[in-house]
Amino acid sequence: MRRIISICLLCIGLVSGAHAQQSRSHTKVLLLMGSRFEMTAVCSDEDKADLAISAGIKEIKRIEKLISSWDANSQTSKIIRNAGVKPVKVDRELFNLIRRSIKISDLTHGAFDISYASMDKIWKFDGSMKKMPDSASIRSSVAKINYKNIILNDSETTVFLKEKGMKIGFGGIGKGYAANKALEIMSKMGLVGALVNASGDLISWGKDEGQKNWKIGISNPKQKDKIFSWLSIGETAVVTSGNYEKYVRFKGIRYSHIIDPRTGYPVRGLNSVTIICPNAELADALATSVFVLGKQKGLELINHLNGVECILVTDDQKMITSANIKLDFNANQKSTKHQIQIGAIQN
Secondary structure, three states: OOOOOEEEOOOOOOOOOHHHHHOEEEEEEEEEOOEEEEEEEEEOOHHHHHHHHHHHHHHHHHHHHHHOOOOOOOHHHHHHHOOOOOOEEOOHHHHHHHHHHHHHHHHOOOOOOHHHHHOOOOOOOOOOOOOOOOHHHHHHHOOOOOHHHEEEEOOOOEEEEOOOOOOOOOOOOHHHHHHHHHHHHHOOOOOOEEEEEEOOEEEEEEOOOOOOOOEEEEEOHHHOOOEEEEEEOOOOEEEEEEOOOOEEEEOOEEEEOOEOOOOOOEOOOEEEEEEEEOOHHHHHHHHHHHHHHOHHHHHHHHHOOOOOEEEEEEOOOOEEEOOOOOOEOOOOOOOOOOEEEOOOOOO
16 A cells, blocks of 8 residues: 655765765665565664664564564454453553554544454455445444544553454554654664655655755656656655555446445545655554545645645546645656655656
8 A cells, every 4th residue: 555656765966074975875675564664774884774774673573563463472462352351451552552543543533543453354456356345234344443442541551442353453553653663763873864664654864875854756656767846854754555556446436445444435536645744653644544534634634733744646646735845846856766656646
């Protein structure tokens, strides 16, 4: 869902000063949390850069173990096993992540909901669906989704899923949280700058190897080498959700793989959503939320949040931006590395 506008991190202009001349980007790409992670450290010392990247990877693996619903021994799995039975005591870290998730659910009126994991998988986007599910099946599929039935006890740090069969999952926030935590550790290890890219959940710190703010280039994935605008992100996060790769068609209507947890129906109206804000966890959750809310309500939400901006691409390939975003339409700049896809836009 994080692969669609190409983001290209770049170093441009002349590098000044001896320290800047010695600083280089050191990058490692690997599979973590079931996704492609790209870890970048900017430093003149290759060994120091490698240590920082290793520390970031270790932190991501720790978080994956904490929040994974696939690991039978994780605290998340224990919460799910005890749904409708009893509260489960968890680490304060997991408790706070769940509490923040519920706050985002309140903010978005349920457009974001970690209890989405309770959804029956009646929509299939692997080519096996031959007809649209009936309305009764769709209603039933989301019957156990309700963030208000996630009961928290702060003094005991317990989590209780009120109904049997309820589940929680962190697919809409977990990679962003992991990217935040990994970058936090890397930023304390003597680097000039660092960047973590979790399959499109991207967050940066410090400066690039040219001692400048990190920049991303936005392009059409069909013309990945052709940049039509640039965005200077400094120390911030850029996260994208997209729906153009997985979908089905019934009676000429296109249904994407992004499901509204409140209705059980695939969302329509937007092709991609890019959120820019200082926190990758928040950006991750808001990208999904805006997709579900749609163009009008989603844009209204972002324009009322301080320090948060967005780029929306509609189903008819029109680009809409939030009130305060600034794009640089300088086509002469060129990118050379760290490409990821975040949206489809026509020139």
